Amino acid sequence: MTTDVADPAEAAGIAPAADSGFLQRYGVTIEYILIPGAALLGALGVFGIFVALFGKSPLDLYFYMYQGAFGTWFSWQNTLTRAAPLILTALCTALPAQLGMVIIGGEGALLIGALAATSAALAMPWAPPLVVQIAMVCAGMIGGGLWIMLAGGLRQYRGVNETISSLLLVYIALAILNHLVEGMMRDPASLNKPSTREIGAANMIGSIPGTDVHWGLVFGVMAAVASYILIYHTVFGFAARVAGGNIRAAKIVGLGVSKLILTICFLAGACAGLAGMVEVAAVQGRTNANLAAGYGFTGILVAFLARQNPLAVIPVAILLGGISASGGLLQRRLGLPDASVLVLQGIIFVFVLASDALYGRIGFLKGKS
Amino acid sequence: MADGTIGLWTVPLAVFGGAIRVSTPFLFVSLGECITERSGRINLGLEGTLVMGAMSAYGISYLTGSPWLGVLAAGVTGSLLGALHAGICSLPRVNDIAVGIALMLFGTGLAFYLGKPLIEPTAARLPAIDFGWWSDIAQVRAALRINVLFLIGIALAPVLYWAFRTTRWGLLIRTAGESSDAARAMGYSVLAIRLRATMVGGFLAGIGGSFLSLFYPGSWNEGLSSGQGVTAVALVIFARWDPMLCMWASLAFGGAAALGPALQSVGVTSGYHLFNAAPYILTLAIMIITCSPKRTLTGAPAELSITR
Numbered sequence: 001m002t003t004d005v006a007d008p009a010e011a012a013g014i015a016p017a018a019d020s021g022f023l024q025r026y027g028v029t030i031e032y033i034l035i036p037g038a039a040l041l042g043a044l045g046v047f048g049i050f051v052a053l054f055g056k057s058p059l060d061l062y063f064y065m066y067q068g069a070f071g072t073w074f075s076w077q078n079t080l081t082r083a084a085p086l087i088l089t090a091l092c093t094a095l096p097a098q099l100g101m102v103i104i105g106g107e108g109a110l111l112i113g114a115l116a117a118t119s120a121a122l123a124m125p126w127a128p129p130l131v132v133q134i135a136m137v138c139a140g141m142i143g144g145g146l147w148i149m150l151a152g153g154l155r156q157y158r159g160v161n162e163t164i165s166s167l168l169l170v171y172i173a174l175a176i177l178n179h180l181v182e183g184m185m186r187d188p189a190s191l192n193k194p195s196t197r198e199i200g201a202a203n204m205i206g207s208i209p210g211t212d213v214h215w216g217l218v219f220g221v222m223a224a225v226a227s228y229i230l231i232y233h234t235v236f237g238f239a240a241r242v243a244g245g246n247i248r249a250a251k252i253v254g255l256g257v258s259k260l261i262l263t264i265c266f267l268a269g270a271c272a273g274l275a276g277m278v279e280v281a282a283v284q285g286r287t288n289a290n291l292a293a294g295y296g297f298t299g300i301l302v303a304f305l306a307r308q309n310p311l312a313v314i315p316v317a318i319l320l321g322g323i324s325a326s327g328g329l330l331q332r333r334l335g336l337p338d339a340s341v342l343v344l345q346g347i348i349f350v351f352v353l354a355s356d357a358l359y360g361r362i363g364f365l366k367g368k369s
Numbered sequence: 370m371a372d373g374t375i376g377l378w379t380v381p382l383a384v385f386g387g388a389i390r391v392s393t394p395f396l397f398v399s400l401g402e403c404i405t406e407r408s409g410r411i412n413l414g415l416e417g418t419l420v421m422g423a424m425s426a427y428g429i430s431y432l433t434g435s436p437w438l439g440v441l442a443a444g445v446t447g448s449l450l451g452a453l454h455a456g457i458c459s460l461p462r463v464n465d466i467a468v469g470i471a472l473m474l475f476g477t478g479l480a481f482y483l484g485k486p487l488i489e490p491t492a493a494r495l496p497a498i499d500f501g502w503w504s505d506i507a508q509v510r511a512a513l514r515i516n517v518l519f520l521i522g523i524a525l526a527p528v529l530y531w532a533f534r535t536t537r538w539g540l541l542i543r544t545a546g547e548s549s550d551a552a553r554a555m556g557y558s559v560l561a562i563r564l565r566a567t568m569v570g571g572f573l574a575g576i577g578g579s580f581l582s583l584f585y586p587g588s589w590n591e592g593l594s595s596g597q598g599v600t601a602v603a604l605v606i607f608a609r610w611d612p613m614l615c616m617w618a619s620l621a622f623g624g625a626a627a628l629g630p631a632l633q634s635v636g637v638t639s640g641y642h643l644f645n646a647a648p649y650i651l652t653l654a655i656m657i658i659t660c661s662p663k664r665t666l667t668g669a670p671a672e673l674s675i676t677r
Contacts, residue, residue, distance in 0.1 A: 154656075161660075346472070350457065
């Protein structure tokens with residue numbers, strides 16, 4: 001298998017600097033970078049073989065993937081634009097993971113957030129853009145937050161498995177969106193693609209000056225940093241990690257586990273809801289079925305690849321944003337179907353999970369000789 | 370009634386016919402998942418297996434002209450995906466739910482990739498048996514055109530029920546699910562039992578997928594399955610890991626899923642999407658009613674990570 005990290009080249013690169021004190025301090029961190037990195041390379045290798053089976057050159061594949069993701073300023077902007085919602089939806093999985101919960105319903109919270117944000121904008125056509133935008137952010141976050149809080153509450157008060165309930169809620173959210181978009185909220189002018197009315201050009205959040213990358217990226221980075229501080233540098237985050245590690249210990253020391261679960265789930269959903277708001281206010285300008293583009297599902301992969309660390313979510317989201325950005329170029333230059341990005345994501349996911357078995361088993365990283 | 374106009378009876382009749390048609394994938398996936406979960410592992414990736422099964426059945430049926438070879442191919446594809454799931458889960462410290470999510474994405478992606486050239490052509494479809502020959506009413510005849518796979522699925526439920534209770538294999542699977550230590554003490558490899566249980570589960574789920582592409586709706590496209598696999602996994606939980614209850618629950622689900630199209634056929638079009646979401650809402654509602662935070666569910670295999 002290509003997941004074998006102890007390959008001589010990498011080992012040689014680290015070994016000279018590695019006295020035992022250095023490894024004792026940083027061994028775990030190196031492991032957290034090395035193993036997912038190797039899993040990623042292994043997945044790319046397998047995908048190359050897969051593509052070669054269809055008669056395409058793997059070297060061309062890697063070249064065009066690099067070109068489409070990070071090769072030019074244009075592709076960098078495309079990558080960053082896609083990374084923005086991925087950061088936010090990944091947080092929707094990464095935050096509850098601190099409590100030991102597996103929430104995979106980010107897509108649902110994104111859709112509900114988008115609906116709520118659109119409704120807020122359409123409800124106040126008279127207001128100045130800044131007020132509308134703030135209202136959209138609040139509505140999107142509250143909508144998405146309540147949606148995931150529902151899954152958390154069901155787990156805490158009814159014992160319903162949160163993984164399955166959050167996934168079912170995705171399909172329910174999609175049905176609600178289609179129902180409203182084709183019924184009550186439909187813009188009569190949208191004939192082929194039922195949509196809501198547009199929120200108006202003045203209310204769009206626009207791009208970061210000098211780029212085509214919209215402000216959603218800043219929202220995402222801010223949310224990721226805030227989540228990191230919340231989890232690792234506050235009492236609340238410490239309590240959450242205690243409850244995630246050992247729920248009985250948390251109850252014995254008197255932590256309010258219900259409150260922790262509900263709050264974390266609300267924040268997680270709020271992030272995904274914000275992603276929905278960003279997609280409406282920066283890309284689509286309205287709500288329709290286009291919003292269900294799978295950002296919520298790719299976000300799960302980002303969270304797992306980042307090992308549920310809110311800060312690591314940022315680079316991983318950029319990486320996976322790059323992969324999906326390169327999909328168009330692969331389609332044009334190599335004639336690969338658009339689903340090839342999905343295949344690659346699936347392979348990466350499988351490799352990342354299988355590589356979980358390697359932690360603590362790499363001899364030279366144990367810090368002792 | 371005799372003159373062929375049956376008015377409002379169309380709706381219950383369409384729901385009945387739909388229950389038979391729509392429930393078949395639910396039936397196969399839930400029975401397969403039932404076997405897997407009884408062995409102490411949950412495979413959330415059956416959604417991907419279902420879509421892969423649908424694609425490979427359609428492809429093989431198109432290439433060979435024989436829909437039954439397609440069904441077989443779907444089963445084999447499903448069991449390969451099951452083997453992949455079980456293989457990764459055999460590694461230490463790997464979470465089976467997370468692997469399921471990964472295979473859900475992988476299976477769907479692979480099916481869309483390989484199935485791209487299959488959207489246009491028409492493949493040979495599975496035949497149906499006409500049980501409605503005695504009736505003059507077109508709707509009754511339509512409702513009673515029943516596929517053989519449905520009958521196999523219905524027969525499979527009591528067979529599995531019996532097998533779990535009385536056969537050596539059934540007992541081994543249950544032992545692995547209730548206490549892996551006990552199975553190990555008896556000299557059996559828990560991982561091998563779970564591997565086989567997951568492969569059989571994948572086989573059945575793949576067949577469920579072949580029904581989607583070869584009978585109803587009866588074509589291959591990327592929107593073929595919208596969460597049937599996930600719903601079926603949830604369905605096993607509130608069917609208490611009992612194959613007979615899985616069967617009844619699948620039938621109820623098929624009926625619920627047929628409600629939207631049935632109402633649309635008599636002119637009730639408002640809320641079409643909400644009615645289409647009926648199976649998911651129903652699943653969630655039943656899970657809310659039947660689950661409890663205070664105790665584990667009766668009948669739950671003790672080794673199952675989802676009930677802990």
